Amino acid sequence: MTRLTEQVDFQIGRIMDAVDRMGLADDTVVIFTSDHGNMHGNHRLSSKFSFYRESVGVPFVMWYPGEIDAGVVNTHDLVNIGLDILPTCCDYAGIA
Numbered sequence: 001m002t003r004l005t006e007q008v009d010f011q012i013g014r015i016m017d018a019v020d021r022m023g024l025a026d027d028t029v030v031i032f033t034s035d036h037g038n039m040h041g042n043h044r045l046s047s048k049f050s051f052y053r054e055s056v057g058v059p060f061v062m063w064y065p066g067e068i069d070a071g072v073v074n075t076h077d078l079v080n081i082g083l084d085i086l087p088t089c090c091d092y093a094g095i096a
Helices: 004-021 081-093
Strands: 030-033 060-063
Touching: 004 030, 030 081
Parallel strands: none
Antiparallel strands: 030 060
C-alpha cells in the first residue's frame, strides 16, 4: 500500500495551514470530496472493482467555522455532487 490517505491528509494540512497563515480561516469554506473510495487493503483488495462500502462510498467533508458544526456526521442525507455543491457554495457566498 502506498499510504494514499496519509498523503492526502498531508496535502490538506498544507492547504489549511496556508488559509490560516493568510488570516482567512473564518471566511473560508473548505469542501473535500472525491470520485469514490479505495479499498486500502480491506477485504484483501487494493482497487475499486467491488461494491464494498470502502470502494463505493464517496467522501464528502465540509468545514466552515461558525456555520457548520464540527464533528457532526450525517449518515442520513444523500448529497448529489453535481446538484448540491454549487447552490450550497452560492448560499455561503451570499449569491442568489
